[in-house]
Amino acid sequence: MAYKITDECISCGACEAECKNEAISEGETIYVVDPEKCTECVGIAEDSRCAEVCPIDDCCIADPAHKETKEQLLEKWRKLHPGEEPAPGTY
Ligand code: SF4
Numbered sequence: 001m002a003y004k005i006t007d008e009c010i011s012c013g014a015c016e017a018e019c020k021n022e023a024i025s026e027g028e029t030i031y032v033v034d035p036e037k038c039t040e041c042v043g044i045a046e047d048s049r050c051a052e053v054c055p056i057d058d059c060c061i062a063d064p065a066h067k068e069t070k071e072q073l074l075e076k077w078r079k080l081h082p083g084e085e086p087a088p089g090t091y
């Protein structure tokens with residue numbers, strides 16, 4: 001399930017650098033997540049890095065509109081990082 005950023009975002013930018021899939025960018029009013037690149041941090045970290053570093057509670061949340069299995073998320077990660085191996089314990 002890709003993550004999304006809610007309207008609570010204060011545009012601090014902390015999440016953008018944390019996303020190793022480069023899925024987060026600055027939008028017109030708040031930061032936004034590209035669901036084609038977000039793997040829920042599968043392949044990267046045990047927990048979602050954007051949610052970990054965000055100073056606002058429940059601002060980076062799983063998006064029910066983009067439901068995916070762990071296998072689908074891992075496949076997405078592999079397409080984004082050809083030739084690399086996912087970090088152990090993240091999938
Ligand atoms: S959950 Fe992970 S991959 Fe998805 S936007 Fe947040 S930091 Fe990026």
Ligand code: SF4
Binds near residue numbers: 009011012013056059
């Ligand atoms: S860390 Fe949170 S508040 Fe800061 S830009 Fe990202 S989503 Fe917005």
